Amino acid sequence: MAKPYSVLMGKAVRYLARLRGGGSALPGLFVETIDKSFVADTLAQLPQGVVLVSGTNGKTTTTKMVVELLESQGLRVFTNRTGSNFSRGVAAALLGEIDARGKLRADIAVLELDEAHAVHFVATVPPRYSLLLNVMRDQLDRFGEIDTTAGMLERIAQATTHTVVVNREDARLRAIANKLPAKNTRYFGLDTSLRKQFPNDDELHGGARAQDSLPDADVLLQSADRDAAFLIDDNVVQTALKLRGVYNIFNAAAALALTRAVVGEAIDQPALIAKLATIEPAFGRGETLTVGGQPCELVLVKNPAGFRLSLQSFDPAGYATMIAINDNYADGRDMSWLWDVDFTSLQEQSVAEVSGVRAYDMALRLQYDGVAVAALHVNTDLSRGLDSFLTHNKNTPKRIYCTYTAMLALRRELAKFTTVKEVV
Amino acid sequence: MSSAKSLTIVQLYARDMNIYGDNGNVLVLKKRAEWYGYDVRVIEYNPNDEFPKDADIIVGGGGQDSGQDIIQADLLRIGPTLKKLAEDETPMLVICGLYQLFGKFFKTQDGHVINGIGLLDVETTAGPERLIGNIVTHSEQFGDIIGYENHSGQTFLGSGVAPLGTIVRGAGNNGQDDYEGARYKNVIGSYLHGSLLPKNPAIADWLVEQAAVRKYNDFTGAAVDDRFATLAREHALKRPR
Numbered sequence: 001m002a003k004p005y006s007v008l009m010g011k012a013v014r015y016l017a018r019l020r021g022g023g024s025a026l027p028g029l030f031v032e033t034i035d036k037s038f039v040a041d042t043l044a045q046l047p048q049g050v051v052l053v054s055g056t057n058g059k060t061t062t063t064k065m066v067v068e069l070l071e072s073q074g075l076r077v078f079t080n081r082t083g084s085n086f087s088r089g090v091a092a093a094l095l096g097e098i099d100a101r102g103k104l105r106a107d108i109a110v111l112e113l114d115e116a117h118a119v120h121f122v123a124t125v126p127p128r129y130s131l132l133l134n135v136m137r138d139q140l141d142r143f144g145e146i147d148t149t150a151g152m153l154e155r156i157a158q159a160t161t162h163t164v165v166v167n168r169e170d171a172r173l174r175a176i177a178n179k180l181p182a183k184n185t186r187y188f189g190l191d192t193s194l195r196k197q198f199p200n201d202d203e204l205h206g207g208a209r210a211q212d213s214l215p216d217a218d219v220l221l222q223s224a225d226r227d228a229a230f231l232i233d234d235n236v237v238q239t240a241l242k243l244r245g246v247y248n249i250f251n252a253a254a255a256l257a258l259t260r261a262v263v264g265e266a267i268d269q270p271a272l273i274a275k276l277a278t279i280e281p282a283f284g285r286g287e288t289l290t291v292g293g294q295p296c297e298l299v300l301v302k303n304p305a306g307f308r309l310s311l312q313s314f315d316p317a318g319y320a321t322m323i324a325i326n327d328n329y330a331d332g333r334d335m336s337w338l339w340d341v342d343f344t345s346l347q348e349q350s351v352a353e354v355s356g357v358r359a360y361d362m363a364l365r366l367q368y369d370g371v372a373v374a375a376l377h378v379n380t381d382l383s384r385g386l387d388s389f390l391t392h393n394k395n396t397p398k399r400i401y402c403t404y405t406a407m408l409a410l411r412r413e414l415a416k417f418t419t420v421k422e423v424v
Numbered sequence: 425m426s427s428a429k430s431l432t433i434v435q436l437y438a439r440d441m442n443i444y445g446d447n448g449n450v451l452v453l454k455k456r457a458e459w460y461g462y463d464v465r466v467i468e469y470n471p472n473d474e475f476p477k478d479a480d481i482i483v484g485g486g487g488q489d490s491g492q493d494i495i496q497a498d499l500l501r502i503g504p505t506l507k508k509l510a511e512d513e514t515p516m517l518v519i520c521g522l523y524q525l526f527g528k529f530f531k532t533q534d535g536h537v538i539n540g541i542g543l544l545d546v547e548t549t550a551g552p553e554r555l556i557g558n559i560v561t562h563s564e565q566f567g568d569i570i571g572y573e574n575h576s577g578q579t580f581l582g583s584g585v586a587p588l589g590t591i592v593r594g595a596g597n598n599g600q601d602d603y604e605g606a607r608y609k610n611v612i613g614s615y616l617h618g619s620l621l622p623k624n625p626a627i628a629d630w631l632v633e634q635a636a637v638r639k640y641n642d643f644t645g646a647a648v649d650d651r652f653a654t655l656a657r658e659h660a661l662k663r664p665r
Contacts, residue, residue: 147488327663333558334572335660336617339448357663360656364622367652368448368455375651380659 002042006035007095007102014095028092039087040124041102042094048075048108050125051262054118054156055133055167056149057306058251060282061243062133063112065255070108072275073263078106087117108262115152122159130160131258133251135172136305137337150176160184163261167254168214169198177215188257189217190250191231194224197246197312219257224249230256232269239277244286244297245313247306252276283421284407291390291418296398300407302332304340310401311345320393321346322353324382324406325362331403335361343369352393354378355385356406382409390417430463431635434476436484436522437495438468446485446519448619449628453481456625457632460646471498475505479514480635482506486520486575486617496538499525503541510543515610515634517627519620523606523613524548524577544606544613545584548577551598557665559594559616561604566626568592569604570660571616579615581606588614594665610634623660625653 010031017026031038043050053063067079080093090111098104113121135150150172157164157176166177168187177185190198220231224246229238230253243249256276260267281287284298299314301307327333335358343366350372354363363378377392379385389398402410411420435450454464467476471494487495499522506526510516524530527546530538540548554576561569569589578598581587587597588605596604597615605614612627614620621628629645636643 147490333663334574334617336446336448336572336619339446339451339619339622340442358656358659360652360659361623364652364656365448367649368451368622378652378655 001045002038002098002102003035004102006031006038007098008100009034010038010091010095011098011100014092025088025092027095028088028090031095032088032091037124039091039094039121042098042104043109043125045104046078046106046109048262049128049161051108051110051258052118052122052127052130052156052160053110053112053133053258054115054130054153056115056136056303057309058133058247058254059112061248061285062131062251062255063110064282065252065276065279066110066131066258068279069255069259069272069275070110070262072271073259073266073268075108075263076106078104078109080111087113087121090121115149115156119152119155122156126159126161127156128160128162129165129258129262130156131165131254132157132167132170132173132176133254134167134170134305136303137340146172154179165218165254165258165261168217169195174215185215186257186261187215187217188219188253189214189221190253191220191222194221194246194250198250198309217253217257218260219253221250221253228252232256232260237269237273239273241277242280244281244288245299245310247309247313248281248286252279284402284411289414289418289420291398291414292394294395294397296400296414296418298407298410299399299401300404301401302404304337307337307341307401311341311343314399316346316349316399318397319349319399320352320389320396321349322355322385322389322398322400323351323362323366324354324385324400324402324410325356325358326382326403326406326409327358328405331405338362338365341365343371346371352377353385353389355382355389356380356403359385382406383413386410386413428463429461429636429640430465431457431480431632431639432476432478433457433464433466433481433483434479435466435468436482436518437470437487437491437499439470440491440494441485441487441521446483446617446619449485449517449519449621450483452619452621452625452628453483453631456628456648457635459648460632460636460644462632462636471495475502479509480639481631482509482514482516482518484516484518484522484526486522492521492525492538496525499541500539503543506541507543510609510611513610513634513638515631515638516612517620517631518611518613519617520575520615523615524579526611526613527579527606528582530577544608544611545582546579546597546606546613547582548579551576551578555595555599555615557594558660558663559596559604560592560661561589561594561596561616562592563589566624566630568657568661569614569616569620569627570623570657571614571618571620573615574617575615579606584608588612610638618660623653623656625650 014027154176168189222229525540527540531549533550559573585606587603633643
C-alpha cells in the first residue's frame, strides 16, 4: 500500500485541481513527484494484478471492452478511463479511486498505456497479462520507426508474468510472440475472408505477401456484417453489436481472448457474450451523437492504416462527410501520412467540409484523388468549419473523420448543440 | 484526351521503401503530367525485377532500416543502369533513405559501412540524434521549399553536387552547414517528406518538364489550379518546428 502522506496530499491536490476545473493528470504528476513508488505500491494490493493494453490503434476502445467484459464475470475493475494513457494519468485515476488509507477496492486493474510510457511502467509494475493489438505506422515523429515501436512492445511482452495475448495477423507481433514460451502466449485472429479488409503498412504496395503459417487463434473473428460471428473453442458464437466498424469488431475479438485468458476455466460465456452485445464505442471512436435530429458520427483517425480501415468500414452513401486534420504533438506533426491513405472512395459523394489547422493540406490531398471540395468549405478554424458543416447539411446524417486534438475540440463545440458525454 | 505523348514513371522499391508517404510524390507527378496532356504509366520496381527500359522519371523514397537492408544488394546491382540514365539527363527524385544510398556510403553508429551507388557525390554518417520537424529551405530556382524532415543520418556534400536549397528553418543535410538536399544533372536528392512534391509543385513541374523535353524535345504546360497548394504552403510556414 502507498505511503499515507502521499495518499492524503495527492487527494488534496486532486480536490483542489477539480475545484479549479480541468487538469486531470496534474494530481498524478504531483503524487508521482513526491512518492515515486505510489502507483506500484497501490497496484500491488490487487489480488489479480495488472492487465496492460498496448498497440498503435484501438487501445481506448479495447480497454473499455475488457473492463466491461471482466465486470460481466463478477470482477471489480480499476481502469484509467480518462484516456490519459501516460503513467501520471494512471496515478491521477488511482487518487480518485482509493480511500483515505490508500485502499483500492478492486480485484484487477486494466490499463491502457502509450507504448513509450508502458516500457518504463512495466519495469516497476510487471503486468500479469498484456494485450498487443497491432504495430502500425504512427507517431513516426516521436518514435522514428515502426521497428522501434515493435521493440517497445517486445519489452512489455517480456515483462509480462502470465499470458501475452497477441494479434496473430501482425507479422511483427508474431515475431515477438515466437520468442516467448508457448504456454505464455494466446492469439486472436481473423478469418481468411476478412483479411483483405485489413491492409497493413507492409502491403501498401505490391499486394499481399505470402502468409507464414499462422498459429491457432483462441478467438477468431469470422464475419462482421450486421452481426458478428466469433469462433471460440470450435463453436461459432453469433451476436449483434453496438460497435461500429470492422476494426472495432476485431478489437472485440482481442478483448474476448484477453478476458478468457484472465478468467480461465471459470468463464461464464453466455454472460460474456450478452455483455459484449451492449458495449458502446469509446468517446470519439465511432461515437454517434444526435445533432438537430440527425446522427453525427465522430471517427478518430491517427495514422494511414487506421484511416484506410475507417474509410473501408463506413459507407459514405447517404452521409455528409467532414474531415478535420490538426498537426499538434498528439496528432503527429508530419502530414506525409495523408498521402498513404486512398480517398477515392469519397469521389462519388464528395467531401462537404474540410477543417483543422492543416485543412489545406487535406484539401490538397483530396484534389489529387479527384475528390471535389469547394474552396469555400475549407476552413482552418474548427469552430467555424463545424458551424458551416452543420448549417449546410441540416437534414443529412453526418460523419466527421478527425485527428485526436481535432476530435477533442469538436466534442467541446458539439456540446453547444447536443448532449456530449463528459469524459471523466 | 487523345495525346499520343506518354511518360513512364518508375517508382523504386515501392514495396520496401515507402514509409513516409513518399507515395505522394509519385501521385503528384502522375496527375500533373496527365493535366499537361501526357498519358502516364507508373511502374513499381521491386528487388530482382527487370529494370524498365523506358523510364522517363525515376522516384524513390525512404524506408525503415530493415527495408534498406532488403534493397541494398539489388540497388548495387542496378546502380550502373541508374548512373547511365542520370548521365543521360533522366530526371530523378530520391528522398531520405534512397537519397543516402544514391550517395557513396552510409556509415552506421557502430562504424559499419553500407555502400551506396555513388551516383551523388555525398557521404552520410549516422548522427547521435534524429533531426525531426518542419523545415523550410530556399532555392533560387524553386523558391521556398517546404516539408518535414525525420532522419538520423548526417549527409555532407562533395564538390560534384550542388545543394537543393539553403536552410531557412530546420536542420537539413546535417544540422551543421546550411544545406539541404543535393543536385546533380537532373537528379534531386532530399530529406524532405510531407510529401515533398504536393506542397512544392514547382519541383514537380520541373521534373515533368525535364522528362518531356528529354523525350519529345518539347514541353507545354497548362493552367493548373494550385490554390490549395498555395494555401497549404502558407499555413505550413506558420507551424512550429
